[in-house]
Amino acid sequence: SRPAAPCLPVVGSDTRVPLVDGRTVTYANLDCAASAPALRAVADRVAEVLPLYASVHRGAGYLSQVSTALYEASRRTIGGFVGAREEDVTIITRNTTDSLNLLAGCVPTGPDGEPGRVLVLDVEHHANLLPWQRSDGGATVVVGRESVAATLDALRTELAAAPHALVAITGASNVTGESLPLADVVRIAHDAGARVAVDGAQLVPHRPFSLAATGVDYVSFSGHKTYAPFGAGALVGRRDWLDVGRPYLAGGGAVRQVGIDDVAWAPAPARHEAGSPNVVGAVALAAACDALAALPDGALERHEAVLRERLVTGLEGVPGVEIVRAWADSVDPVAVVTFSVVGHDPGLVAAYLSAEHGIGVRDGRFCAHPLLARLGYDAGAVRASVGVGTTLDEVDRLVGALAAYVAHGPTARYEVVDGCWSV
Ligand code: PMP
Structure with a gap:
């Protein structure tokens, strides 16, 4: 048609x-790959919730409770949209760049006490390259080969040569729209004891994607490329690393208890969401997720x-x-x-x-x-x-x-x- x-x-x-x-x-x-126009349904939803604006998680007032409920319901919708499993957590971030930097602070050290290394391809957007290169374990950058099969072989060889905690890979290139078959990447990485993080910035707006169905461990995406406004994105994936990793921002809301000399950080998602969150952004992103999911x-x-x-x-x-x-x-x-x-x-x-x-x-x-x-x-x-x-x-x-x-x-x-x- x-x-x-x-x-x-x-x-x-x-x-x-x-x-x-x-x-x-x-x-x-x-130029939708850069930022996609908002859906009409998203604009309508934003107009609907804007009058209900109040602080979340802290206020006892009625509107604070409405805002908190909206924010948490949006979190569930956004996680559900990418097939979050029981053991996954959805963190509301600003965008994909934010999500990947956050995850880079949560890659654990290996059994030998060495900081976890991350393997990436040279086809990546800088947002899925620089955070890993800067992270404690650093990144192995694999140069892509002419064919998909040869590139997968190169990944396999690198993973066999040295232990890696994570393979961070694009779900779809922002240059060519192409990707490696995720099922193969997941199998190769998991066989080598590494997890998989997918940069979903160009995948999630364009294809149904499911963590549960693919076995991918983490996915990141941006609201402004998913037919919602700027300012909200998500990192969704396995809770264990995120519960104990370095809190992304230090501040109110991310803690259980603070003393003069010590702090007990909250688990994820609060751990990584210090400061007043982008409630309207999360609601807008959830509305976009709902509209895309409702397509035949x-x-x-x-x-x-x-x-x-x-x-x-x-x-x-x-x-x-x-x-x-x-x-x-x-x-x-x-x-x-x-x-x-x-x-x-x-x-x-x-x-x-x-x-x-x-x-x-x-x-x-x-x-x-x-x-x-x-x-x-x-x-x-x-x-x-x-x-x-x-x-x-x-x-x-x-x-x-x-x-x-x-x-x-x-x-x-x-x-x-x-x-x-x-x-
Ligand atoms: N990854 C890919 C594949 C992208 O296309 C983009 C945006 N061009 C990003 C990451 C970064 O997204 P954002 O600017 O929303 O953080």
């Missing part, structure tokens, strides 16, 4: 934007598969456009597609798409510098990504605009500074 219409309504889809020639057009947001089976995947297919076929038909791939044989990528217009500055291409067609894409190195360097895109590339609100028409506009660019070039001269264009 052709998803001429979005599969869930989002806010802002009729936003008009100015073009360089003075006309205005409806904005085509093809397979609807999300079908919607995105049709859009991705149209996007990839369209881009392949534009002379000089080259699609970036991490593996020659990866299957079932999410609808995040990075490409370069060979010989053209990606910043200029992105500026042209915005200024002359009202199309929003992202250019640069996507916080994945090691991957872009290995694949030969040190100068960056352009990324188009879709979401539940995207239509085929928007994808066609991008492909048409690129074809016009390749044929005639831009009509104006753009100055691009820090991703912003001017003429």
